[in-house]
Amino acid sequence: MRLQTYIEQLAGRLAAAGIHCGHGVDNVHDEAVFLVFGALDLDFHRSIRQQDRELGCDEIERLEQLVRARIEQRIPTAYLLGKAWFAGHEFICDSRALIPRSPIAELIGNGFEPLFKPGLASEPGAVLDLCCGGGCIGIACALRFPACRVDLADISGEALELARENIRLHGLEERVSARQADLFEGLNGRYDLILANPPYVSPEEIAQLPDEYGHEPALGLDGGVDGVDIAERLLRQAAKRLNPGGWLILETGYSAGELENRFPETAFLWLEFEHGGAGVCALTAEQLREIP
Numbered sequence: 001m002r003l004q005t006y007i008e009q010l011a012g013r014l015a016a017a018g019i020h021c022g023h024g025v026d027n028v029h030d031e032a033v034f035l036v037f038g039a040l041d042l043d044f045h046r047s048i049r050q051q052d053r054e055l056g057c058d059e060i061e062r063l064e065q066l067v068r069a070r071i072e073q074r075i076p077t078a079y080l081l082g083k084a085w086f087a088g089h090e091f092i093c094d095s096r097a098l099i100p101r102s103p104i105a106e107l108i109g110n111g112f113e114p115l116f117k118p119g120l121a122s123e124p125g126a127v128l129d130l131c132c133g134g135g136c137i138g139i140a141c142a143l144r145f146p147a148c149r150v151d152l153a154d155i156s157g158e159a160l161e162l163a164r165e166n167i168r169l170h171g172l173e174e175r176v177s178a179r180q181a182d183l184f185e186g187l188n189g190r191y192d193l194i195l196a197n198p199p200y201v202s203p204e205e206i207a208q209l210p211d212e213y214g215h216e217p218a219l220g221l222d223g224g225v226d227g228v229d230i231a232e233r234l235l236r237q238a239a240k241r242l243n244p245g246g247w248l249i250l251e252t253g254y255s256a257g258e259l260e261n262r263f264p265e266t267a268f269l270w271l272e273f274e275h276g277g278a279g280v281c282a283l284t285a286e287q288l289r290e291i292p
């Protein structure tokens, strides 16, 4: 069978099975492409030349095994493949940490303009990726700003193991380190840029999520009552860890409204995304100092 035909049929099968696409892609066609190209180690940039390629029996057998696990057990494709793409880079991905999908990827791609100006003196020199999971946000940032130092921090020892594997994958051992910390407790430094995608789903919402999310670590999703307990703690502690002129970029997804309710005096700057996503705000060190 031709590769293109297999992908088209697979998209139909995935739709008929009612799988949920929420882990890096948002439709069954992209999910099918991701699964097939990822499993066969094909180059996404050469897709046009690949589509007429005939699949071998052993390739179809390998693909069918993955498709069965995707449909019957609802295992997300990135976990089946052991890899994910974030901000244009490949990462090792397994159930030790959430699957990378933060819209912060787009901000990294744009070099955080206009908050920072890439290539100029205002480029961030010290960056913290707090609640780093497998480290995708901080590592992508280190790749975007070749002179910056990055700390990755997470409360989960398992997530940090994965983050360290990803640091090695990208050869960033000299500039990026991973540390265990309960938010800022356990960290000493001050930063120009703090990036945080903490858990922000309430327990009631977690119970209603599609089965795919049940394969991800609960620690990566559970944001406590109303989903914003961790984000609230983080906002109250961040000022002391930012250098003057620094920024906190915080993702709270659909819990954004609840966060605003808890900080009625704070003027949140909610960022807009060209490639989808919402619920990410930017706050200056000076604004955070006003928070009691």
Ligand SMILES: C[S@@+](CC[C@H](N)C(=O)[O-])C[C@H]1O[C@@H](n2cnc3c(N)ncnc32)[C@H](O)[C@@H]1O
Residues within 6 Å of the ligand: 097, 098, 099, 100, 101, 102, 130, 131, 132, 133, 134, 135, 136, 137, 153, 154, 155, 156, 159, 181, 182, 183, 197, 198, 199, 200, 219, 220, 221, 230
């Ligand atoms: C939503 S995941 C984000 C992972 C990664 N940054 C990403 O965007 O894919 C949240 C992460 O926060 C971590 N976490 C939960 N509570 C924490 C805490 N109190 N301090 C530090 N990290 C925490 C979890 O272990 C999980 O890895």
